[in-house]
Amino acid sequence: QDIQDRTIKFGYFVNAESPVGHGVRKFAEIVAAKSGGKLKVREFPAAQLGNENQQQSALIAGTQEMAAPGSPQLVGAVKEFGLLDFPYIVSTLPQADALLDGPFGQSLLKTLPAKGIVGLGYFENGFRHVTNSKRPVKGLADLDGLKIRVQLNPVFIDTFRAFKTNPVPLGFGELYTALETKAVDAQENPLPNIVTTKFYEVQKYLSLTGHVYGNNIILMSKKFWDKLSATEQKIISEAMTEAIAYQRKISREQLAKGLDDLKAAGMQIDDVAQSEKDKMREISKPITEKFMTQYDAETVKLFKTELERIQKL
Amino acid sequence: MSRLIDAYFYFLKCLIALFLLGMVILVFGNVALRYLFNSGIIVSEELSRWLFVWLIFLGSCVAMREHGHLGVDMLVKRLPPTAKRACVAFTQLAMLYITYLITIGSWKEVLINWDVVAPASGLSLGYFYSSGVVFGVTTGLVLATDLYRTLSGAIPDDRLGLVRESEEIETLHSIPAEGNDRHPGTPQRAGS
Amino acid sequence: MTVLVFTGSLLGSMALGMPIAYALLVCGVALMVYMDIFDAQIITQNLINGADSFPLMAVPFFMLAGEIMNAGGLAKRIVAFALTLVGHIKGGLGYVTILTSCMLASLSGSAVADAAALGALLVPMMTQAGHDKARAAGLVSAGAVIAPVLPPSIGFVIFGVAGGVSISKLFLAGIVPGILMGVGLCVAWWLYARREDTNRLAKRSTKEVMVAFKDGFWALMLPFIIIFGLRFGMFTPTEAAVVVAVYSLFVATVVYGELKLSDLPALFVRSALTTAVVMLLVAAALVSSWLITVSEISTQIIDLVEPLIDHPTLLLLAMMLLVVIVGTALDMTPTILILTPVLMPIVKQAGIDPVYFGVLFIMNCAIGLITPPVGTVLNVVCGVSNITMEQVVKGVWPFMVAQLIVLFLLVLFPILVTGPARWLGGY
Numbered sequence: 046q047d048i049q050d051r052t053i054k055f056g057y058f059v060n061a062e063s064p065v066g067h068g069v070r071k072f073a074e075i076v077a078a079k080s081g082g083k084l085k086v087r088e089f090p091a092a093q094l095g096n097e098n099q100q101q102s103a104l105i106a107g108t109q110e111m112a113a114p115g116s117p118q119l120v121g122a123v124k125e126f127g128l129l130d131f132p133y134i135v136s137t138l139p140q141a142d143a144l145l146d147g148p149f150g151q152s153l154l155k156t157l158p159a160k161g162i163v164g165l166g167y168f169e170n171g172f173r174h175v176t177n178s179k180r181p182v183k184g185l186a187d188l189d190g191l192k193i194r195v196q197l198n199p200v201f202i203d204t205f206r207a208f209k210t211n212p213v214p215l216g217f218g219e220l221y222t223a224l225e226t227k228a229v230d231a232q233e234n235p236l237p238n239i240v241t242t243k244f245y246e247v248q249k250y251l252s253l254t255g256h257v258y259g260n261n262i263i264l265m266s267k268k269f270w271d272k273l274s275a276t277e278q279k280i281i282s283e284a285m286t287e288a289i290a291y292q293r294k295i296s297r298e299q300l301a302k303g304l305d306d307l308k309a310a311g312m313q314i315d316d317v318a319q320s321e322k323d324k325m326r327e328i329s330k331p332i333t334e335k336f337m338t339q340y341d342a343e344t345v346k347l348f349k350t351e352l353e354r355i356q357k358l
Numbered sequence: 359m360s361r362l363i364d365a366y367f368y369f370l371k372c373l374i375a376l377f378l379l380g381m382v383i384l385v386f387g388n389v390a391l392r393y394l395f396n397s398g399i400i401v402s403e404e405l406s407r408w409l410f411v412w413l414i415f416l417g418s419c420v421a422m423r424e425h426g427h428l429g430v431d432m433l434v435k436r437l438p439p440t441a442k443r444a445c446v447a448f449t450q451l452a453m454l455y456i457t458y459l460i461t462i463g464s465w466k467e468v469l470i471n472w473d474v475v476a477p478a479s480g481l482s483l484g485y486f487y488s489s490g491v492v493f494g495v496t497t498g499l500v501l502a503t504d505l506y507r508t509l510s511g512a513i514p515d516d517r518l519g520l521v522r523e524s525e526e527i528e529t530l531h532s533i534p535a536e537g538n539d540r541h542p543g544t545p546q547r548a549g550s
Numbered sequence: 551m552t553v554l555v556f557t558g559s560l561l562g563s564m565a566l567g568m569p570i571a572y573a574l575l576v577c578g579v580a581l582m583v584y585m586d587i588f589d590a591q592i593i594t595q596n597l598i599n600g601a602d603s604f605p606l607m608a609v610p611f612f613m614l615a616g617e618i619m620n621a622g623g624l625a626k627r628i629v630a631f632a633l634t635l636v637g638h639i640k641g642g643l644g645y646v647t648i649l650t651s652c653m654l655a656s657l658s659g660s661a662v663a664d665a666a667a668l669g670a671l672l673v674p675m676m677t678q679a680g681h682d683k684a685r686a687a688g689l690v691s692a693g694a695v696i697a698p699v700l701p702p703s704i705g706f707v708i709f710g711v712a713g714g715v716s717i718s719k720l721f722l723a724g725i726v727p728g729i730l731m732g733v734g735l736c737v738a739w740w741l742y743a744r745r746e747d748t749n750r751l752a753k754r755s756t757k758e759v760m761v762a763f764k765d766g767f768w769a770l771m772l773p774f775i776i777i778f779g780l781r782f783g784m785f786t787p788t789e790a791a792v793v794v795a796v797y798s799l800f801v802a803t804v805v806y807g808e809l810k811l812s813d814l815p816a817l818f819v820r821s822a823l824t825t826a827v828v829m830l831l832v833a834a835a836l837v838s839s840w841l842i843t844v845s846e847i848s849t850q851i852i853d854l855v856e857p858l859i860d861h862p863t864l865l866l867l868a869m870m871l872l873v874v875i876v877g878t879a880l881d882m883t884p885t886i887l888i889l890t891p892v893l894m895p896i897v898k899q900a901g902i903d904p905v906y907f908g909v910l911f912i913m914n915c916a917i918g919l920i921t922p923p924v925g926t927v928l929n930v931v932c933g934v935s936n937i938t939m940e941q942v943v944k945g946v947w948p949f950m951v952a953q954l955i956v957l958f959l960l961v962l963f964p965i966l967v968t969g970p971a972r973w974l975g976g977y
C-alpha cells in the first residue's frame with residue numbers, strides 16, 4: 046500500500062484556541078480524511094514538546110514530525126529569514142499573502158531541506174502591535190522612553206532603539222509577570238498572542254502600529270518526509286494548502302472579534318496614522334539596509350523585486 | 359595520573375563557581391540597569407542561561423565523582439555483601455549506558471546545531487550542546503572507574519557504592535548513618 | 551500498561567540505589583523502548599533544553615542566598631531578635647524557634663538551608679534551657695519546612711515551571727498558608743509546653759528589643775523587599791532571587807562584616823554543586839515528562855480517577871494522600887517533578903485552581919521532608935545536633951501532625967488560600 050499507518054506529532058507554541066491551533070486541527074482532519082484515517086496528526090500546543098530550539102532540533106533528528114514556530118526562529122539557521130520580519134515591508138493582508146506565497150516566500154522554504162527540515166508553508170500570526178501600561182501611543186513621539194520587551198532579534202532591537210524606546214531582553218515566559226509588575230512598560234505581539242496570553246489584564250493601551258507581519262512557518266522533519274511515499278507526500282502538501290487557506294480565514298475572522306474582546310476587557314485601542322507609520326518606515330530603512338548587506342545577495346535582490354511587485358497590490 | 363584527575367575536577371569546581379558569579383552579575387546587572395537607567399544588557403538573558411546549563415552539567419560531573427547525587431539506598435544497604443556488590447555493579451553499568459546515550463545524543467546535537475547561531479550572542483548552538491558531551495564523557499569515565507573498582511574488589515563491602523577518595527573519609531564519618539536518603543558527601547543544602 | 555512501565559522502571563532503578571536523576575533517565579529509556587521510539591537524541595534534547603530555563607535560575611540564586619545568610623550572621627540576628635520578643639513566656643524558646651522559622655522562611659527558599667541554620671543555633675539553646683533534646687530537634691525540623699511555603703520558595707519555582715503556573719501568584723498565595731503552618735506549630739507547642747517545667751528567661755526591656763531589632767533590621771528588611779518588589783514592580787520572581795542573593799551578600803560583608811571575601815569562593819562552589827545536583831534531577835525529569843506527554847499516560851490516569859472528577863474535595867484528598875505517601879520516601883524536588891506532570895491534567899480536568907493546588911502540593915511535599923523513613927530535613931537536623939534518627943522522629947511527630955491538620959483544613963476551606971491571595975492582588 047501507498048499509505049501506511051503513521052502518527053505525526055505536531056508541536057506549536059501558542060495555545061490550542063489560537064488561530065494556529067485551528068489550522069493544525071484542520072490539517073489533522075483533512076489528512077485523516079484523505080488517508081482513510083491512516084495518517085494521524087496529534088497536536089501538542091503550548092510548547093508541550095519543548096521550547097523552539099528543542100523542537101527545531103527534534104525535527105532535524107526526526108524525533109518529532111512537525112512544528113510551527115514563528116519564522117524568526119529560523120534566523121539562527123538561515124539568516125535570510127530575518128527579511129520577513131523587517132518593519133513595514135507589508136502593509137495589507139493581500140500584500141502579506143503575495144509575499145509569503147510568491148517566489149520570495151517559497152525560495153526561503155527551499156533553503157530548509159539542506160538544514161534537515163522541510164518547509165510546507167506559512168500560517169498567519171498577524172500584524173504585530175505595541176501595547177503598554179503608560180500612555181496612549183498614536184505616533185512615533187509617544188514611543189519615546191518606553192521600556193519595551195521585543196523579540197530577541199538584532200533587527201528588532203536596533204529598530205526599536207531607533208524609535209527611541211528602550212528595548213530590554215526578556216523571555217516570553219517572564220513577560221506577563223514583568224508587565225504586571227511594571228518592570229517593563231510595553232511589549233509587541235500579534236493580537237492572538239495578546240488575547241491568549243491575557244496581556245490585556247496588565248496593559249492598558251494597545252496601539253495598532255502593525256510594524257511587522259508575523260507568521261508561523263510550518264515545518265516537517267526531513268527525515269520523516271523522506272520516509273513518506275509519493276502519495277503520502279501529496280496528501281500532506283495538499284492538506285496543508287487547504288489548512289493554510291482555512292487558518293488565514295479564521296485568523297482574519299477573529300481579528301475584529303479580538304479587538305472587540307480587548308476593548309471589552311478594558312483596553313484603550315488607538316489607531317496609528319499612516320503618516321506616522323511612514324515616519325517609522327523611514328527611520329527603520331537605514332537599519333534594514335545595513336542588515337541586508339549581511340545577507341545572500343541573490344535573495345536580497347529577489348526580496349527587493351518582490352517588495353516592488355506587492356506594493357502595487 | 360591521579361593528580362592530573364584531581365586538577366581537572368578542581369578546575370571544574372573553579373569553573374562552576376565562576377559561572378554562578380557570572381549569572382549573578384548578568385541577571386542583577388540587568389535589573390539594576392533597567393531600574394536605574396531604563397536599559398539592559400541584551401545578551402544577559404541568553405548568556406546567563408548558557409552559563410546555567412554549563413554549570414549544571416559540569417557540576418553534575420563533580421557530584422558524580424563525590425557521590426553527591428540524590429538517591430535512596432536504604433534497600434541496597436540491607437543486602438548481603440555479594441548481592442550488594444552485584445547490585446552496585448549492575449547499577450553502575452546501567453548508568454554507564456545512560457551516559458553513553460547522552461554522549462552520542464549530545465554529539466549529534468552538536469553536529470545538527472553547529473551552524474545554527476543564538477539570536478542575541480550570535481554564538482553557535484554547538485557550544486551550548488557540547489555541555490552534554492563534556493558531561494557524558496567525564497561522568498562516563500568516573501563511572502567506568504567506579505565499576506572497575508567495584509568488580510575488582512578494590513572497595514571494601516561496607517563502602518560499596520560510596521566510593522570516596524581516602525582523604526575525604528572524614529566527611530564520610532560525620533554524616534549520620536540512619537535513614538540516609540543520599541550518599542555521603544552530598545552538599546548539605548539540597549533543593550528543598 | 552504505560553503507567554506500569556513508568557512506575558516499574560522508575561521505582562526499580564531507585565530501589566537499586568541509583569541516583570534519582572539517573573533513575574528518571576532509565577525510566578525514559580524504558581518508556582522509549584516500550585513506545586518503540588528509541589532515540590538517544592530524545593534524551594539529550596529534553597535533558598539539555600530542560601536545563602535551559604531562565605525561571606529556574608532562581609534555584610542557584612536562592613541556594614547562594616541561603617549559604618550567605620547562614621555564614622553571614624543574618625540567621626543568628628533573627629534568632630536574637632525573636633528571643634527578645636517571645637523568649638520570656640512559658641516554653642518561650644519554642645515560640646522563639648517558631649517565630650524564627652517564619653522569619654527565616656520569608657528570607658530563604660529552601661527548607662534544608664533553614665534546617666541547618668536553625669538546628670545549629672536553636673537546638674543547643676533549647677537543650678540548655680531544659681527542653682527535651684528530641685522534642686527541640688523535632689520542633690526545629692517542623693519549623694524549617696515552612697520555608698518552601700512562605701515566599702520565596704524554590705519549590706514554587708520548580709512547580710511553576712513544571713506545571714506552567716505563575717510563580718508570582720504562587721508566591722503571593724503562599725504567604726497566609728505559610729503563616730498558618732507557624733500558627734499550627736504554636737498550638738502544638740502550647741499543648742506540649744504547658745506541661746513542661748523549664749527555665750524561663752527574663753522579660754527583655756523595650757530598649758533591649760529595640761537594640762536587637764536594629765541589629766537584625768537589615769536582615770528583616772528582606773521579606774519586605776521581596777514582596778514589595780514583586781507586587782509593586784521592580785522584578786520578576788527569578789530576578790527577586792538574584793536581588794535576595796546580592797542583598798544578603800551586601801549585608802553579610804559590608805553591614806555585618808561577618809563574611810570575608812576569602813570565604814566567598816567556597817560558598818559559590820557549594821551553591822553551584824547543590825544547584826547542579828537539583829537541576830540535573832529537574833532536567834532528567836523533563837525527559838520522562840516529555841515521554842509522558844507523548845504517550846498520553848495522563849489520559850489513562852484521568853480515566854482512572856474519572857469517578858472523582860466531579861467531587862473536587864474528595865479528589866484533592868486522594869491526591870494529597872498520594873503525595874503524603876510518595877513524600878515519606880522521596881525528597882521534595884523529585885516528588886514535585888515526578889507528580890506534577892501526572893497530577894496537573896487531573897487538576898485542570900476537575901477545574902481546581904492550579905495556584906491553590908500548587909500551594910497545597912508544595913506544603914505537602916514540604917511536610918514530606920519530615921516524614922520518616924526518608925526526610926532530608928530530619929537528616930540535616932540529626933547531623934547538626936548530634937542525635938539519632940529514631941529520636942528526632944519521636945520528637946517531630948506532634949508537630950508533623952499539626953502541619954498535616956493545617957493542610958487538611960486548607961483542603962476543606964480553599965478560601966483560606968484563595969481569599970488572601972486575591973486580596974494580595976495575586977489574581
Ligand code: NA
Pocket residue numbers: 654655656657658659660696697698699700701702703
Ligand atoms: Na521561603
Ligand code: NA
Pocket residue numbers: 877878879880917918919920921922923924925926
Ligand atoms: Na519523607
